[in-house]
Amino acid sequence: GAVVSQHPSRVICKSGTSVKIECRSLDFQATTMFWYRQFPKQSLMLMATSNEGSKATYEQGVEKDKFLINHASLTLSTLTVTSAHPEDSSFYICSARQDRNNEQFFGPGTRLTVL
Amino acid sequence: AQRVTQPEKLLSVFKGAPVELKCNYSYSGSPELFWYVQYSRQRLQLLLRHISRESIKGFTADLNKGETSFHLKKPFAQEEDSAMYYCALITNAGKSTFGDGTTLTVKP
Numbered sequence: 558g559a560v561v562s563q564h565p566s567r568v569i570c571k572s573g574t575s576v577k578i579e580c581r582s583l584d585f586q587a588t589t590m591f592w593y594r595q596f597p598k599q600s601l602m603l604m605a606t607s608n609e610g611s612k613a614t615y616e617q618g619v620e621k622d623k624f625l626i627n628h629a630s631l632t633l634s635t636l637t638v639t640s641a642h643p644e645d646s647s648f649y650i651c652s653a654r655q656d657r658n659n660e661q662f663f664g665p666g667t668r669l670t671v672l
Numbered sequence: 673a674q675r676v677t678q679p680e681k682l683l684s685v686f687k688g689a690p691v692e693l694k695c696n697y698s699y700s701g702s703p704e705l706f707w708y709v710q711y712s713r714q715r716l717q718l719l720l721r722h723i724s725r726e727s728i729k730g731f732t733a734d735l736n737k738g739e740t741s742f743h744l745k746k747p748f749a750q751e752e753d754s755a756m757y758y759c760a761l762i763t764n765a766g767k768s769t770f771g772d773g774t775t776l777t778v779k780p
Contacts, residue, residue: 589766600773601716601758650716659704659762663716 559585561653563664570641571672577637578667580651585662587653590634592626595648595666607634631656641671674699676761678771685749686779693744693774695733695759704762705742707733708770711755719744719757729753749778 560583570576580590588609593601605626606614613626623645625637634653638645652663675698685691697703707719720728722735722742733744742759759771 591768600756601770603768603770606767652716654766654768659766660718660721661706661708661760661768662718663708665715 559583559653559655559660559662561651561662561664563649563651563667565667566665567668567670569670569672572642573640575637575639576641576669577635578649578651578669580634580636580653580664582632582653582655582662585653585655585657586631588631588656589654590628591652591654591661592624592634592636593650593652595650597648601650604636638669641669643671645669646671674703674761674763674767674769676759676769676771678757678759678774680774681772682775682777684777684779687751688748691746691749691753691776691778693757693759693776695742695744695771697740697742697759697761699740699761699763701764705733705735706760706762707731707742707744708758708760709755710758716758749776751778751780754778 562581564579590607592604604619607626607628609628615621628634648666650666652661654661677696705722708716709719710716731746756773756775758773761769
């Protein structure tokens, strides 16, 4: 099946720094990718929908200036958490939707810890 | 706007018992519906989609347009079915909406 990778898998940073997370669809094209947060033992929270070549669509309550999304190619989307604070610590998951059949494939997630 | 509701946050059954995870949706168009599963320490993965009408790992789900439901069923639950299950909908415009998820625990 199709594979989505995320890098890094785990990152620890100091408060005030910025962190970039990459999401790649390894063997398929994905015009649309999604970014989620998942809190411990809780459901996914959609943060934004990333469309190749256009601006991301953010969900209500998600600060677009804080969570910068770039989807520069059909296989890569990046999420940059700017000026990270401890409350941004979370598990960030991306998914890529396969263009040909709408199936979504999920990355393994990135554990962000902000000290 | 479309919405997916999974009314049960937690569901617990004994091994061998039938299990049904509920999913209701609201959408004015013709949706595509999916069930995704997340096992402990693993990534989310597709379990089944209504278009394919397959049975995966013994699970089935029927789209009931009259009741706007897409409940996930299995006649005999196994311990390895313990996981978090998400119901998801894709609109005609390609927008994805996930339910809040149901954590299924199958007890021995």
